[in-house]
Amino acid sequence: MNYKEKIEQLLLSVQKPARYIGGEHGSVIKDKSKIDVRFAFCFPDVYDIGMSHLGMKILYALKNKRENFWCERCFMVEKDYKQVLIDNDIPLYCLESLDPLYEFDMIGFTLQYELSYTNILSMLSLGRVPVLKKDRKDLAPIVVAGGPCVCNPEPLVDFIDIFIIGEGEEVNLELMDLYSEVKKRNGTRQEFLRLAAKIEGIYVPEFYDVTYNDDGTLHSFTPNIPEAPAKIKKRVIADFDNVYFPEYFVVPYTSIVHDRSVVEVLRGCIRGCRFCQAGFIYRPFREKSVDKIKSETKSLCEQTGYDEVSLSSLSTSDHTKIAELLRTLADYTDAENVSLSLPSLRIDNFSDELLERLKTIRKSGLTFACEAGTQRLRDVINKNITEEEILSTCRTAFEGGYTTVKLYFMLGLPTETDEDIEGIAQLAHKILDAYFETPRELRGGSIQISVSTATFVPKPFTPFEFEPQATAEEIDRKQKLLVRRLQSKKIKLSTHQDDTSILEACLAKGDRRMSKAVYNAWLKGCELDSWSEHFHFEKWQEAFDECGLDMAFYANRKRDYDELMPWDHLDYLVSKRFLISENKKAHEARTTRNCKEGCSGCGIDKCYGGVYCGGKH
């Protein structure tokens, strides 16, 4: 009995089997005898999450456009199906061919969040690929990884052969072409890795040696072969308007998290909120033309049959032609009975027209990422929205019948005091007052304000990379203080579990030695860590202890400006000098203007296509 027959029989007994069998509209089937490079695109989480990810859709279609490449999809399986696979001796497989992972030439993981790391080990192991890279001797399979978390890939160096730094649209194909060439002449793994190291944006960790100081900090990080550059520069698509964007999506049968067409309107962010990694690592700010966005929207809607399209970006309203864009898209979506949703809008540039437009498309609720409770602390983090902006938007919204407001905050931000925590409660109560001040005949029936707090996690390549994370005890105290200050039944508070934030901070800022701890934690059964029912912090603590590593050293220690960071060999184009100056300004509660208001000299050259780069506009 072959794997396919076995799989089909077993699917009769698992939850939502459509997730494990492929065959969706848009999935690409090729004749494998005519393929030079088979690529398994792995999302280290379950199908429902992974299928919502835009990056996978882009790279899937990009690679499959090439006749001699075949890119397939692979996801982490739920515990029930994992057991079925193990009990029946079936390796983890890709959804197009149903072929096991170990048969692929290249296996690529996208690293979207730190808590998915152990799933990578599980997927390799289930797919019968040696988990440790030192145990992989042949050319195939090469395990690569990309995505935002590779900006500090060190905790994964024992498992991943190659990291792809920056944007993947060009470098993925270059890497696959190189692989194809080496494979054809029966080259070795070493040969391939050495040649790959010469490609811009490719980081091959085994070609670097690391030494440490007595206090545990990094002493040096040096290449050990001539092909490996001392600094690996991230890849950027300078001509963003002409970057490849898929004309088709794989349309799932089962419902997934983001089940709609998604069109990317801009990349990068002009804002520079000091806690936000995405705001720095995706720089510079580039956007697509209105025509391009319209034609991409049209072809995707036609191919998928979705009745909803969403615009993807870090901040959609920062598009230089936002009003024209919305008008143009609305003409199309209105005519086609497709609804348009706009996440990531900022309130400070809400024009009347935009608000008018929003009224017609969403009445689900209003969400503000305030992040901090007082103006002082919002200045520290450079989140340039004011209380008055929040309140006036709320008033308008309440008059328009909105009745739910969600507020997002972080606890444990640098320089935070109890006054800032109390400010969160005060702001929520002011919004509540604004609702009750709205004339009864205009406002909706019953108000619900949800306040969500997450624990601040300092991230590499942000001005806060030097900052310590607040300890679990401090966060606990701050949460309790907030609970005491929130007095109304109309205000609901939800707080984020802190243990996961501690682990997130460790993994985000970890060095090479942490790879062993990740491995040990996985051996103890840690996987699906982002699902609270599967998260076991004590196992992680044991794993760190076994490796002689102290979580507090990584999470709660303040770094000096001149400390060598584990990610300093990577160049995300934003200069260290700028990060340091931003950090200093943060401690003085001084804000920095956004790119649109004028260049602040973050270090990115105008050759990378940034709309506002290289001087004042």
Place this chain on the structure above:
Amino acid sequence: MAANINRPRNMALRVERFDYRMIFSKTGRARFISHLDLMRTFSRIFKRARIPVWYTQGFNPRLYIMFPLALALGTESDVEIMDISLTEELDESELMERVNAVMPEGMHINKVYKPVMSHKDIAFSEYEIRFCLVSDTDALKSFEEYLSQEQIIVKKHSKKKGEIDVDIKSDVQVLSLDKDGEFVRLSVRLPSGNDKTVNSSLVMDGYKAFSGEEYKLIYTTRTKILTKSLETFI
């Protein structure tokens, strides 16, 4: 989920509707699409094919698609029924062609016509079930023994009562039972309709409980949907 932009406009219109019945296949990988997901799948198919579908005229306008008879997850069929309403009269063969051009793997429209019978006329389904066992037992003989019991008691899940024992002897009409290579092939007619439905898995799970055997492979196909007088439902 964002609300429909055109809601007010749609609601103001009183749209004439044209009913069509489609007979479709659900085979191969598509047999794992659940009944719940089928609705969503078809609404996207019609959107892709740019079929002028009729929306329900209620507060939340929805595509009008009806599946009178659910097909169990994992069962294949070439005779599934779907009713749909359009806002325009379309030529049936054109409609079929346009929809088939955008269907996913394993799904296909086989016939399109104006509905003749009413859903409540559906009374029976016929299935062909092919299976082989993990053990070396003579599956044909053992299955014959199972069917020839005076009562065929099987466990049935009931929403209200939990798991209950029911006798399905009188409901199981065996049309043929023979060998097909290494497989046993059972052709069977079971009640399926508003009054009573016996799922083919009840029969097959009953055999497992009766014999203690496990299926190595099992393939179930619905082959016919019939009325009380055993006419094909149209």
